[in-house]
Structure formats: structure tokens, C-alpha cells
Amino acid sequence: MKTLSYDVVVIGAGGMGAAAAYHLAGDGRRVLLLEQFQVGHKQGSSHGGSRIIRHSHAEAAYASLAPAAFDLWRQLEAESGALLLVETGSLDFGPPNLPALIGRMETMAALGFPYEVLDQTEMKRRFPQFRLADDWVGFYQPGAGILAATRAVETMAAQAVRRGVTLQEESRVLAVTPEGDGVVVEVDGPHGRERIHAAQSVITAGPWAGIFLSQLGLTESLNLPLKVTHQQVAYFETIPDAQEMWNAARSPVYISLPMPHFYGFPIWERPGQIKVALELHGDVVDPDTHDRRVLPEAVDELSALVAEYLSGVIPKAVSAEACLYTQSPDQEFIIDRHPQHPQILFAAGFSGRGFKFTILTGRLLADLAATGAQDYSSPLWREIFRIDRLRSSSPVHADLLRM
Ligand SMILES: Cc1cc2nc3c(=O)[nH]c(=O)nc-3n(C[C@H](O)[C@H](O)[C@H](O)COP(=O)(O)OP(=O)(O)OC[C@H]3O[C@@H](n4cnc5c(N)ncnc54)[C@H](O)[C@@H]3O)c2cc1C
Structure with missing residues (x-):
């Protein structure tokens, strides 16, 4: 010793x-x-290649920390010369009366962070890659983006x-x-x-x-007790004609707020592919014994969500990865x-x-x-x-x- x-x-x-x-x-x-x-x-x-960074948390305690986090990432980039943060804007969507959406809007307004609420006409004009229910709204925040995790x-x-x-x-x-x-x-x-x-x-x-x-x-x-759960992400090919609208220079990161809760990224990590992820509420796992195998039923559910909500994407996952969440009570x-x-x-x-x-x-x-x-x-x-x-x-x- x-x-x-x-x-x-x-x-x-x-x-x-x-x-x-x-x-x-x-x-x-x-x-x-x-x-x-x-x-x-x-x-x-x-x-993984990507995580969302944004100001829009419903809780002011977290939202108000975002500017300091952005500043520290930018300092690290300047110090290291590495590209770590790409701004794409972020789009949350769902029915306008959804508490999670209202909470985000109220908090962003209270903290003076910029955002826009987009009705169906504006959504279709600016972000035709999303196919949403007619009564849903988009909540767009400039400045949000992707961290190369x-x-x-x-x-x-x-x-x-x-x-x-x-x-x-x-x-x-x-x-x-x-x-x-x-x-x-x-x-x-x-x-x-x-x-x-x-x-x-x-x-x-x-x-x-x-x-x-x-x-x-x-x-x-x-x-x-901390709760550890398996989470699933999957990659999908975009069709060639849709690649411009899905490019990170034009497309925001996005979060669908109603259940089932899914979120995703534009083309950025891998040529022609987007990453989409589903929040799972499955069994507690032990990080030492969990095999991290892809869950086919979760990938099927993701493929169905892609087919329903996203345009120009082939709704069959080309690859998938597991990750673990750790939750406090x-x-x-x-x-x-x-x-x-x-x-x-x-x-x-x-x-x-x-x-x-x-x-x-x-x-x-x-x-x-x-x-x-x-x-x-x-x-x-x-x-x-x-x-x-x-x-x-x-x-x-x-x-x-x-x-
Ligand atoms: C699928 C998925 C998507 C996510 N999306 C987002 C997002 O878009 N935006 C966002 O902000 N956050 C996101 N998160 C959350 C975020 O990624 C995590 O909260 C964060 O990465 C947790 O980091 P950590 O350092 O606590 O854990 P980890 O990255 O797991 O690090 C813990 C480290 O400790 C090491 N370790 C453990 N025990 C020991 C030991 N006994 N001896 C030595 N080493 C040990 C482990 O090997 C590991 O490297 C996402 C998470 C997942 C899983």
C-alpha cells in the first residue's frame, strides 16, 4: 500500500x-x-455527440444559471481552442395550456430572456420539419444550442x-x-x-x-435513494431533399413537452442523420450490472414518434445508444x-x-x-x-x- x-x-x-x-x-x-x-x-x-443547452427551464432557479454556464463554456472554448457549443436556437412544443410550456414562458419572461411563441402558420413557415397538431404552439428561444458532450x-x-x-x-x-x-x-x-x-x-x-x-x-x-434508469437515444437518416432544412445552421434543437416526452437534434453529429431521444421511466438499474443493451421497444416507440412528428426523416432507426439518468428523490x-x-x-x-x-x-x-x-x-x-x-x-x- x-x-x-x-x-x-x-x-x-x-x-x-x-x-x-x-x-x-x-x-x-x-x-x-x-x-x-x-x-x-x-x-x-x-x-455522446450532443446535449441541449438552453435557458428555458420552468424553474427560475435553473433558468437563471444559464447565462453563467454559457459564459464558462465560451471561456473554455477560448482557452482550449475546441469547438464545444453551437447555437441553433431551441423549439419546445405542445398544447398551449400545458403547464410545462406555460411555466417556461413565465420564467423566460420574468428573467427577461428572449423568446417567441409561434402559431401553426408561423411554425409551418419557419420550421416545416415539424408536423404538429393544429392547436399546438411552438416556443422558440434564440441562443440555445448543442454542446458536444x-x-x-x-x-x-x-x-x-x-x-x-x-x-x-x-x-x-x-x-x-x-x-x-x-x-x-x-x-x-x-x-x-x-x-x-x-x-x-x-x-x-x-x-x-x-x-x-x-x-x-x-x-x-x-x-x-438515488434512482438510476436506462435512457434510449437513436439516430435516423434524413432524406436528401430534407437535409438542408434539418441542417444545424437552419434547424433548432427541439423538445416535445407532452408525454411521451421526446427531444432531438438537427443534423450535426453525423452526416445526414439526426439524433432523437425518448425519456424512459423504466426500472431502477444497477450501473455495475446493467448491460446497457438497446431496448427494441423504446426504439420502436421513437420510430413511431419520428413518423408522426418529423418530416423528411426515414422513421427507422439506423443505430441506437443507451445512457443512464440519475435522479434525486x-x-x-x-x-x-x-x-x-x-x-x-x-x-x-x-x-x-x-x-x-x-x-x-x-x-x-x-x-x-x-x-x-x-x-x-x-x-x-x-x-x-x-x-x-x-x-x-x-x-x-x-x-x-x-x-
Ligand atoms: C440520454 C441522455 C440525454 C441527456 N440530455 C441532456 C441534455 O440535452 N442537456 C443537459 O443539460 N443534460 C442532459 N443529460 C444529463 C447529463 O448528461 C447528465 O446530467 C450529466 O452528464 C451527469 O454527469 P455526471 O458527471 O454526474 O455523471 P457521469 O458522466 O456518469 O460521470 C460519473 C463518472 O464517475 C465515474 N465513477 C463512478 N464511480 C466511480 C468509482 N468508484 N471510482 C472511479 N470512478 C467512478 C464513472 O465512471 C463516470 O465516469 C442527458 C443524459 C442522458 C443520459
């Missing part, structure tokens, strides 16, 4: 952990970033290393234990088993976070310290809307590590991120996932 010493050990190099390491190192901390697989792997939640994680990790972070892949953390004011991290990696001593640790383990919450006594004391993010061991920080429960905020969450974790407490005078902290909010809540995972 070897002994090493760091200021902060970050556990998990998905979007959240790569961002945390990047900001911690920027603050001058000595950081070890441990990843059980390789950065950019496909077993967790942050892989895997590339963004790899870029944050690479910039973290450039800032001095030690990245160790193929290293599975077995336990994080408080020891005095610091922590001991037990890891099984290329050098065998090691016990690493550090002042603090940041647990950003995505679908595996529940293992650590349980080890550290939080699952029962805070009523905090109330579906809000958890970004906090351990209530009894403040040297251990967590970020978990980002369900279907965390990616755009990874770079910002990394900033919040680095601030928390530096100051030891949430600074609510900062415009970026939210009471709803506190872990102890869950003490009195009952673990009901709402059916409607939050994108």
Missing part, C-alpha cells in the same frame, strides 16, 4: 468531475482525478491536466473515509490497491454516487458537503438536464471546497442544492423527468 498526498481527490471524471478538477486546479489546488474507466467512456451519463468532457479533463491535475484512469475508488479533518480514499488501479490521503474529496460518481452516499451513512439518514440537483464530514463534497442527481451545468457545477464545487460553506450572496448558489432538504422529504421520484 502506497501513500500519496493531495489537497483534493475528485472521484469520477464524467462531466461533473472533469469540471470540478478543472476549476479546483485553476484555484491552485493539488488535485487527483480518479476515473474507473477511461475519460469519454460510454458507461455513464456524459457520453464527449468532446466537452475530454476538453475539461485535458485542460485540468494542463493546469496540473493528476488524472488516473482505470482506477476504481472502493471507499472514501473521513480521517480527522481529511479523507482517506481507497482505490484499486493500475498500481494495485492504494490508500490516498487528502484534505478533501469531491464525489462526482454519477450513476454510482449512491454507493458512496450509502457508505457514508446518508441514504437512510437523509432518505436519499425530488429531482433537484445535490451540490453540497456531507453534513457531518464537511471535507467530503458531493454533486449528484442531475437527471436529464445536468450536462449544460457541468462546467458551472465544477465552479460551485471548487468554491465550496475553498470556502467550506455555500456563499448565498453569490448569484450562483441555490438553497435547493442542499443535501439536508431531503431529510424530511419522502422518496417519491416524480414520474415526469426533468430535462
